[in-house]
Amino acid sequence: MDILDLLNDLTGQNLQPLFHTPRLGHIRHSLSDNTALKKLGWSPLKTIDQGLADLTTFFT
Numbered sequence: 001m002d003i004l005d006l007l008n009d010l011t012g013q014n015l016q017p018l019f020h021t022p023r024l025g026h027i028r029h030s031l032s033d034n035t036a037l038k039k040l041g042w043s044p045l046k047t048i049d050q051g052l053a054d055l056t057t058f059f060t
Contacts, residue, residue: 010056
């Protein structure tokens with residue numbers, strides 16, 4: 001499930017993404033590498049699902 005699907009489930013909405021023609025300089029694909037953070041013992045306090053649920057509760 002992607003983030004928009006999760007937000008739709010949490011809010012009861014049916015929002016759909018809008019895709020536009022890429023502009024010069026836009027980054028097509030981007031990935032995060034958290035290997036160094038894991039080696040330092042870091043881990044997130046919440047899952048993305050928990051964080052978005054908290055966020056939607058805060059704003060509603």
